[in-house]
Amino acid sequence: MEYAELNNGLKCPVVGIGTFMLSPAEAENSVREALKMGYRLVDTAAAYVNERAVGRGIKESGVAREEVFLSTKLWPSEYENEKAVDETLERLGVSYVDLLYIHQPAGNWLAGYRQLEKAYREGKAKSIGISNFEGKYIAELETKWETAPQFIQVEAHPYFTQEELRRTLDKYGIKLMSWYPLGHGDKSLINEPVFKTLSDKYGKSPAQVILRWHTQMGFTVIPGSKNVAHIKDNADIFDFVLTDEEMAKIAKLDKGVRYYNGGEKELASYAAWQPTYEVK
Numbered sequence: 001m002e003y004a005e006l007n008n009g010l011k012c013p014v015v016g017i018g019t020f021m022l023s024p025a026e027a028e029n030s031v032r033e034a035l036k037m038g039y040r041l042v043d044t045a046a047a048y049v050n051e052r053a054v055g056r057g058i059k060e061s062g063v064a065r066e067e068v069f070l071s072t073k074l075w076p077s078e079y080e081n082e083k084a085v086d087e088t089l090e091r092l093g094v095s096y097v098d099l100l101y102i103h104q105p106a107g108n109w110l111a112g113y114r115q116l117e118k119a120y121r122e123g124k125a126k127s128i129g130i131s132n133f134e135g136k137y138i139a140e141l142e143t144k145w146e147t148a149p150q151f152i153q154v155e156a157h158p159y160f161t162q163e164e165l166r167r168t169l170d171k172y173g174i175k176l177m178s179w180y181p182l183g184h185g186d187k188s189l190i191n192e193p194v195f196k197t198l199s200d201k202y203g204k205s206p207a208q209v210i211l212r213w214h215t216q217m218g219f220t221v222i223p224g225s226k227n228v229a230h231i232k233d234n235a236d237i238f239d240f241v242l243t244d245e246e247m248a249k250i251a252k253l254d255k256g257v258r259y260y261n262g263g264e265k266e267l268a269s270y271a272a273w274q275p276t277y278e279v280k
Ligand SMILES: NC(=O)c1ccc[n+]([C@@H]2O[C@H](COP(=O)([O-])OP(=O)(O)OC[C@H]3O[C@@H](n4cnc5c(N)ncnc54)[C@H](OP(=O)(O)O)[C@@H]3O)[C@@H](O)[C@H]2O)c1
Pocket: 017, 018, 019, 020, 021, 043, 044, 103, 131, 132, 153, 154, 178, 179, 180, 181, 182, 183, 184, 185, 205, 207, 208, 222, 223, 224, 225, 226, 227, 230, 231, 233, 234
């Protein structure tokens, strides 16, 4: 495993397991199996409605809590709920998380960010992050934060490399954690000829080549999977290095095209939505 050093000195594994759209049973299984095979980074969110299952998966893995870098996210409907952080910790069954995000720049997101800063001061979050805060949102937040975030989680993959956003991140040493790192299962990305060529050269699958590209870009990746063979492959990417020339070839795929194109309307609907959390 390789590690990213955060702007507060903390270290985070550069590959983890993502749990978006995994049912509680699937999330529990994927997290347990991933940790058993050596993963040490787990990403979930209150909105995925699987935090309790993720907590169970961690316990069942037998891996000590302090060895796991656990990341979760507050949903906008909770930004003004002063108990939101404690409630998320309770669902996960932990006394702190390693990374706490606000999930969307929706609703009263500044109140949400203040909650992160408070949780950080109190040791309930060892690092903090913003998710989907691109463009005008990060521009406004950077004038208001008291503590700069350690991470931003945004859509990133070879078709969309967040070139503009990265200029702001570099100013503050904020690390990028890629969501949809494999294009959310889109076959056209995985089937790009350049990945087939590199896959043959290195004896790796196209997905492994894409994930290696992310880590060489300096990104942390959290591919989602309910398939144990994929989970195993996704962390097995550190025995080869793409050359500068190969990185340059992959860079040509950047079309500036996202898979997800939500705007203000979607953000308003996020602010209005209240997740129905798992019961104990
Ligand atoms: N902050 C946000 O707003 C946000 C939004 C979306 C996602 N996320 C986070 O980012 C994580 C990753 O995103 P994602 O899970 O939506 O998309 P993704 O990782 O790009 O793709 C997941 C898809 O790829 C397949 N896959 C995984 N490993 C593979 C492999 N080695 N070979 C072939 N196919 C493979 C999975 O199927 P199998 O199950 O069959 O392996 C699944 O269909 C999420 O789980 C979540 O933690 C955050």
